Amino acid sequence: MNGEFFATQGDVALRRLENTDGDMALLLAWLTNSTVVARAWSEGAPWTDGKIRRAFAGKTRPTGTCGCIICFRGQPVGYLQFYPVRRDSYEASTFAQNQMKGAYGVDMFIGDPSLWHKGIGSKAVAALEGHLRSKGVRTLCADPAADNEVALRFWPKLGFDPLEVIEDQDDPSRQCVLMLKNL
Numbered sequence: 231m232n233g234e235f236f237a238t239q240g241d242v243a244l245r246r247l248e249n250t251d252g253d254m255a256l257l258l259a260w261l262t263n264s265t266v267v268a269r270a271w272s273e274g275a276p277w278t279d280g281k282i283r284r285a286f287a288g289k290t291r292p293t294g295t296c297g298c299i300i301c302f303r304g305q306p307v308g309y310l311q312f313y314p315v316r317r318d319s320y321e322a323s324t325f326a327q328n329q330m331k332g333a334y335g336v337d338m339f340i341g342d343p344s345l346w347h348k349g350i351g352s353k354a355v356a357a358l359e360g361h362l363r364s365k366g367v368r369t370l371c372a373d374p375a376a377d378n379e380v381a382l383r384f385w386p387k388l389g390f391d392p393l394e395v396i397e398d399q400d401d402p403s404r405q406c407v408l409m410l411k412n413l
Contacts, residue, residue, distance in 0.1 A: 237361040242353035247297030249290040260341025270339035273401045300354045310338035333369035376405040
């Protein structure tokens with residue numbers, strides 16, 4: 231599946247992240263843009279080549295978290311990852327512990343701010359939903375930071391229901407909003 235598109239929605243396609251200099255350089259360029267990192271993956275900032283490789287190289291494997299490059303009209307423009315939600319993923323959430331068996335989580339960003347608000351993220355999530363639905367997944371969740379106003383508007387527009395504010399899994403000093411969508 232590496233290098234090939236495995237999910238598409240119109241002019242947006244997803245391909246597996248590859249552990250190559252090219253893909254790691256894309257991530258580094260996107261995550262050293264201060265506008266992007268203010269909304270995505272800020273817990274790793276400042277990002278360096280070494281940090282990028284440590285954080286993302288493992289997401290190229292066929293199991294666990296699956297990292298993807300979002301392509302718009304054939305050009306790489308962002309990153310999306312999806313992963314099976316484990317029982318301990320949302321320990322603070324009583325709802326999650328009872329309702330999220332078999333759910334997948336999703337995180338994403340568009341790496342070029344000039345491409346924000348163009349529908350690319352919505353199409354990327356729709357492509358992922360189609361792919362996961364074909365694999366039998368019935369529930370998808372997102373957990374944007376509680377202070378990320380753009381993400382708090384974005385996910386509900388796609389049908390994700392905000393459920394509760396919980397501790398951020400990546401940064402316990404912050405909070406996030408657990409959102410759920412039935413596929």
